[in-house]
Amino acid sequence: MIAKTKEDFNGLKEIGKICGTIRDELVQSTKPGMTTKELDEMAGEMFEKAGAQSAPKGEYDFPGYTCISINEEVAHGIPGKRTIQEGDLVNIDVSGSKNGYFADTGISFVVGNGDTTLQKICDVAKEAFNAGLEKAKPGAKKSGLGKAVNSIAKQHGLTVIKNLTGHGVGRSIHEAPHHILNFYSRWDDEILKDGMVIAFEPFISTLEEEVFQSDDGWTFLTDESFVAQYEHTIILTKEGPIITTL
Numbered sequence: 001m002i003a004k005t006k007e008d009f010n011g012l013k014e015i016g017k018i019c020g021t022i023r024d025e026l027v028q029s030t031k032p033g034m035t036t037k038e039l040d041e042m043a044g045e046m047f048e049k050a051g052a053q054s055a056p057k058g059e060y061d062f063p064g065y066t067c068i069s070i071n072e073e074v075a076h077g078i079p080g081k082r083t084i085q086e087g088d089l090v091n092i093d094v095s096g097s098k099n100g101y102f103a104d105t106g107i108s109f110v111v112g113n114g115d116t117t118l119q120k121i122c123d124v125a126k127e128a129f130n131a132g133l134e135k136a137k138p139g140a141k142k143s144g145l146g147k148a149v150n151s152i153a154k155q156h157g158l159t160v161i162k163n164l165t166g167h168g169v170g171r172s173i174h175e176a177p178h179h180i181l182n183f184y185s186r187w188d189d190e191i192l193k194d195g196m197v198i199a200f201e202p203f204i205s206t207l208e209e210e211v212f213q214s215d216d217g218w219t220f221l222t223d224e225s226f227v228a229q230y231e232h233t234i235i236l237t238k239e240g241p242i243i244t245t246l
Contacts, residue, residue: 001170002195003235009242011101012170012197016233016244018050019103023094023245026066030111032086036068039092040079047096055095055102055173062218067093067106074203074211074227075106075164075220087114089122091229095173095199102173104199105245108228118226121158121204125230128152128160128182128202136234136241138194142177147184149202161203161227163210164220169233170197194238201231 003009022043029042044065047054056062062078069077069091070084077091084090093106108125110118128149135144145166153160166180177190182202205227211220235242 001168001175001197002193003170003197004195008101009235011099012103012233012235013244015052015096015098015101016103016105018047018052018098019094019096019105019233020245022046022066022096023092023105023107026092026094027107027109030084030090030092032084032111034084036070036077036079036082036084039068040064040066043094050098052096052098055097055104058097059173067091069093069219071226072221073219074161074222075229076218078216078218084111086112089114089118089226089228093229093231097173100171102169102171103233103245104169104173104231105233106201106229106231108230117206118228120156121206121226121228122230124152124156124158125202125204125228128204129200129230129232132200132202133234133241136192136198136200136236138192138196138236138238140192141188142180142190142192143184143186143188145200146181146188150183153204159205159207159209161205161209161211164203166198166200166231168197169199192236194236196236197233198236199231199233201229203227203229
């Protein structure tokens with residue numbers, strides 16, 4: 001989507017704030033002993049109260065209001081009976097729509113006291129996001145974001161997930177540009193445009209560079225790596241990027 005009108009900017013900011021608020025509330029509410037289903041039901045109530053809809057449920061008939069992934073689950077985890085434990089690496093991904101505008105945001109975090117490596121990849125994911133954000137300017141090449149992400153990962157002795165990417169968002173949950181890579185590709189020479197709306201989401205990995213889909217048809221997994229994500233919806237403008245999901 002290319003945001004052009006005041007209505008566009010206001011609509012994107014409204015759903016961005018809703019999704020960001022739900023994300024933060026779920027993170028703050030995550031405690032050992034809770035199930036992922038309990039967290040997801042909180043999100044459903046918050047979507048309803050805000051007059052908004054869950055994007056995965058509404059657009060893809062996903063079996064949950066949000067995607068909640070734990071440890072070996074990297075993304076698109078289905079909320080259910082799994083109990084959250086002290087030290088778990090949890091990812092909460094919230095995307096929604098209201099009045100025809102969409103937003104997408106996610107964050108990985110460690111529950112309570114956990115392995116320092118897990119906290120490290122969460123911190124590096126945020127650092128990689130901020131490095132890529134500096135390259136998110138109209139007129140710049142989209143590949144600059146992935147180059148920045150991969151550079152930060154390498155500086156910390158980590159790597160990136162190559163088959164999960166960011167994407168365009170705004171009038172639907174997934175739209176052009178269809179991929180924003182977490183690494184540099186010289187073929188990825190699309191020029192970013194003023195008003196372009198993107199979901200930028202670095203995935204930082206301890207080892208593996210690809211995920212695979214589980215038998216449930218939704219969840220993306222790793223064999224022997226931990227992965228952290230940090231994602232916001234951004235409107236690119238000549239005056240600087242606007243993060244709608246803060």
